[in-house]
Amino acid sequence: MRVWHFTSESVSEGHPDKVCDYISDSILDAYLERDPLSRVACEALCKGDTVVLAGEITSEAEVDHEAVVRRAVADIGYTDASEPFNAEGLRLLQFISKQAAEIAQGVDPRKNVSGEQGAGDQGIMFGYATDETPELMPLPIMLAHRLARTLAQDRHEGRCAWLRPDAKTQVTVLYEAGEPKEVTDVVVSTQHASGTSQDEIRQYVIESLAPRALDRWFHPRIRFSVNPTGSFVQGGPSVDCGVTGRKIIVDTYGGMGRHGGGAFSGKDPSKVDRSGAYFCRWLARQLIKEGLARRVEIQVAYMIGVARPVSVKVETFGTGDDEAAAEFVSRFDFRPAAIIERLDLLRPIYRQTTNYGHFGKPWLTWEE
Numbered sequence: 615m616r617v618w619h620f621t622s623e624s625v626s627e628g629h630p631d632k633v634c635d636y637i638s639d640s641i642l643d644a645y646l647e648r649d650p651l652s653r654v655a656c657e658a659l660c661k662g663d664t665v666v667l668a669g670e671i672t673s674e675a676e677v678d679h680e681a682v683v684r685r686a687v688a689d690i691g692y693t694d695a696s697e698p699f700n701a702e703g704l705r706l707l708q709f710i711s712k713q714a715a716e717i718a719q720g721v722d723p724r725k726n727v728s729g730e731q732g733a734g735d736q737g738i739m740f741g742y743a744t745d746e747t748p749e750l751m752p753l754p755i756m757l758a759h760r761l762a763r764t765l766a767q768d769r770h771e772g773r774c775a776w777l778r779p780d781a782k783t784q785v786t787v788l789y790e791a792g793e794p795k796e797v798t799d800v801v802v803s804t805q806h807a808s809g810t811s812q813d814e815i816r817q818y819v820i821e822s823l824a825p826r827a828l829d830r831w832f833h834p835r836i837r838f839s840v841n842p843t844g845s846f847v848q849g850g851p852s853v854d855c856g857v858t859g860r861k862i863i864v865d866t867y868g869g870m871g872r873h874g875g876g877a878f879s880g881k882d883p884s885k886v887d888r889s890g891a892y893f894c895r896w897l898a899r900q901l902i903k904e905g906l907a908r909r910v911e912i913q914v915a916y917m918i919g920v921a922r923p924v925s926v927k928v929e930t931f932g933t934g935d936d937e938a939a940a941e942f943v944s945r946f947d948f949r950p951a952a953i954i955e956r957l958d959l960l961r962p963i964y965r966q967t968t969n970y971g972h973f974g975k976p977w978l979t980w981e982e
Contacts (some may be wrong), residue, residue, distance in 0.1 A: 632968065633850070635969075667708045674978070687704065726919065735876075736889075740891065754870070783801065834891060893914075910931070911928075
């Protein structure tokens with residue numbers, strides 16, 4: 615098709631699933647700050663007044679999980695004591711064990727028969743890049759993220775006193791011959807204080823939020839849907855259930871690029887679900903910057919306990935030289951230890967990745 619529409623969504627940091635992602639990455643950072651070699655696989659569930667932590671953690675560090683969870687929830691903005699889910703009033707249930715010994719012997723180079731750090735699990739990871747935006751990201755997901763992020767900034771800064779933490783955004787872009795031409799539709803659903811009129815919310819979204827977030831892509835012909843159900847007072851984990859790892863398309867390319875299925879949050883970089891996907895994104899960016907393609911996707915596959923990947927595939931979608939791109943990618947080391955060293959991943963940097971996409975942020979090493 616020469617003409618088509620493509621839609622991507624984003625969610626705010628107060629969305630229940632993102633609350634859990636942020637809790638998981640906050641636990642991870644707390645361990646890495648004290649012990650960079652910590653092995654962490656931490657997932658969270660939140661509902662009502664309860665947060666459940668579950669997973670496997672092996673570390674020399676000692677971390678007060680309850681303090682980390684309460685601080686993370688307060689950072690997001692769930693501090694209203696009249697709501698079931700609030701930082702001071704929540705209760706925490708924990709189901710944490712150590713990493714299984716059979717996995718550890720594959721990941722730890724001192725125990726691995728090869729003497730190398732192997733992949734922590736089997737799996738496939740993808741990296742994607744396109745030259746349609748300065749961030750080398752698909753336009754629909756970047757604009758959806760900007761809307762959600764700007765909503766959160768306005769709430770934190772007190773620009774709109776009626777804004778509450780839970781929100782979703784969605785952007786539809788018209789493409790012609792593979793190039794984005796204009797934004798056609800925008801959906802914004804934002805939690806708000808009781809008594810706020812729909813006219814006030816709609817006016818804020820169309821006249822204030824959208825022009826700032828969409829920037830040059832804003833125009834008067836955009837069709838807006840604002841809080842389509844008519845009211846969004848009840849929100850967040852007080853009324854909805856959140857789980858770590860349920861927003862993997864929001865975290866990556868908004869559906870424009872493929873996803874291997876493994877979530878990122880709560881996992882230390884020995885888990886190739888995370889580090890492998892970050893590295894493939896970094897390599898996809900290099901291919902664009904080298905002029906070898908205008909749009910590219912890289913797939914890598916691993917088996918548990920083995921350092922070198924099972925396969926690596928490069929696809930340029932007819933926008934470049936597949937053979938030249940594959941030859942370029944073949945120069946790089948895909949072993950987990952090499953990825954961790956190249957991208958400097960043994961640091962407490964993961965809370966800053968949780969919200970509004972793991973890609974397209976220039977301060978992250980895989981985006982440099």
